[in-house]
Amino acid sequence: MSDTRPFPEPPGYDYGRPPAPEPWHAEPAYPPAGAGRPRRGDDGSGTRRTALAIHTIADVAAAFLALWIVLYLFGANQGNVFVGFVQDVAGALAWWSQDIFTMDTEKLRVILNYGLPAVIYLAAGHGVAARLRRF
Template sequence: MSNTEPRYDNQQYDHNHQGQSQPYRSPRDGSAARRAALTAHTLGDIAAVFLGLWVLLYLLEANQANVFVEFVKDVADWLAWWSQDIFTMDTEGLRVLLNYGLPAVIYLLVGHGIATWIRRL
């Protein structure tokens, strides 16, 4: 059968570099898994950004009465509730860096790890 003849079985083939035929996978195949992986990846990144932004704002002594700074602090507190006071050193800046930096790294690792796991399914 030549490439110009119509196919009646509704299955197209994609030829790889070794000349072997494999069923053609449309770009929509696995799109739900890709979306789930992207969601996990993005949520981990967003959580880490809020935590990192709070550390940065704190270390740069941002005005904590500012609405934006309050919002970032509230979100960071909500995300890092489980890690508060893990580190209790006297240096306040280092304490904030470690108590909010640790969950930021964990959220990044977990979000990217889940995304990688979903993509492998």
Template structure:
């Protein structure tokens, strides 16, 4: 008799293959994607909200030395730094609305567009 067959008591061990990704795996990925999309939407909304708040505070002639107004103005300047002085009209109020409003709209469009793409994946 030969000792190479199954009757010899020695068999090679092959680990079982990993289970295929099931509904648990894809549900986890979907939930992570939704969380990422929600985070991106929230960041875009907060950025646009700060820019919009600065526009309203400026148009209502808020006290520029108030710490809250200073904070909002500083954040709005930082968020819209890339778009400052795109529009250089003589009417100061219209200039503020356009120079801070354009970045707000772009943040909303880009942020929500990226989030929608993530949700579709």
């Protein structure tokens, strides 16, 4: 028996049944947010990581300064190792702003002399991080 058809059928073709339909995969009604377009900073240059590092360092610095203010206001034992550590770190972070404000009230002086660098570190760190994320 010779095959008289004009073209040969593919191997495994069953002449009695129609071919099986392709598997059905539901497409989502809407693609996920941001699908198909790269995000800013995803160019692999590390600017997003650098911005995150600067942001985190500014937050940690401000947290140490705020913690020292709280410990001082509540009269924490300055002989304690932890309180001494926080005081040393806060003093190192706020060395440039010591005695900017000379008040008669010691608590107000501590709030202003340690609060000012905390606010400046937060503003500068978050500002620099925001600028880096825009690249």
